[in-house]
Amino acid sequence: EAGVVQSPRYKIIEKKQPVAFWCNPISGHNTLYWYLQNLGQGPELLIRYENEEAVDDSQLPKDRFSAERLKGVDSTLKIQPAELGDSAVYLCASSLLGTSGSWEDEQFFGPGTRLTVL
Amino acid sequence: DAKTTQPPSMDCAEGRAANLPCNHSTISGNEYVYWYRQIHSQGPQYIIHGLKNNETNEMASLIITEDRKSSTLILPHATLRDTAVYYCIVGYNTDKLIFGTGTRLQVFP
Numbered sequence: 001e002a003g004v005v006q007s008p009r010y011k012i013i014e015k016k017q018p019v020a021f022w023c024n025p026i027s028g029h030n031t032l033y034w035y036l037q038n039l040g041q042g043p044e045l046l047i048r049y050e051n052e053e054a055v056d057d058s059q060l061p062k063d064r065f066s067a068e069r070l071k072g073v074d075s076t077l078k079i080q081p082a083e084l085g086d087s088a089v090y091l092c093a094s095s096l097l098g099t100s101g102s103w104e105d106e107q108f109f110g111p112g113t114r115l116t117v118l
Numbered sequence: 119d120a121k122t123t124q125p126p127s128m129d130c131a132e133g134r135a136a137n138l139p140c141n142h143s144t145i146s147g148n149e150y151v152y153w154y155r156q157i158h159s160q161g162p163q164y165i166i167h168g169l170k171n172n173e174t175n176e177m178a179s180l181i182i183t184e185d186r187k188s189s190t191l192i193l194p195h196a197t198l199r200d201t202a203v204y205y206c207i208v209g210y211n212t213d214k215l216i217f218g219t220g221t222r223l224q225v226f227p
Contacts (some may be wrong), residue, residue, distance in 0.1 A: 042217025
């Protein structure tokens with residue numbers, strides 16, 4: 001079974017440029033997460049989707065960050081314009097919310113996209 | 119803020135058991151204890167979780183104290199591939215994981 005796929009794996013851009021990250025979750029997983037991970041820190045949730053709906057975007061800096069999950073499958077995370085402080089690893093994860101309202105036991109993470117802003 | 123406290127780093131000899139402690143003194147009655155690990159340049163990977171009882175799977179064992187204020191993750195025979203950052207997380211559901219800084223486990227030959 002394929003895991004969570006993210007692309008690109010690495011991205012280097014100049015500050016003030018736009019950048020986009022793509023995530024393909026595990027087939028059938030209705031819940032998708034985007035995390036930010038700074039060096040030496042644990043991942044921090046940016047946004048969580050249940051199907052197409054963003055159910056928790058309280059930590060997403062909406063002045064420059066945006067995300068979408070069209071058709072409830074793939075998702076993109078965009079930063080425009082990028083700042084030096086956005087250099088980090090951006091992780092995507094997915095999980096399954098069952099019809100009974102309970103989640104399966106774990107989140108499955110992709111390998112992440114390492115962003116460097118110069 | 120993370121609701122757990124873990125030592126920043128630990129060492130373990132290959133083949134020996136690695137015992138990773140975690141304090142979660144403010145855990146609520148219905149909160150689970152989750153353990154994830156993150157190998158260098160990879161995303162976090164689920165290891166195990168538990169509520170009250172001790173749990174064991176093919177990767178590890180989880181020992182939760184009776185008062186649930188602390189727990190220990192046990193890797194029974196550590197290998198070099200177990201070198202990673204281990205995160206102890208408490209939460210009601212797997213959808214709301216708040217990661218701390220974890221414990222960096224170094225397994226040496």
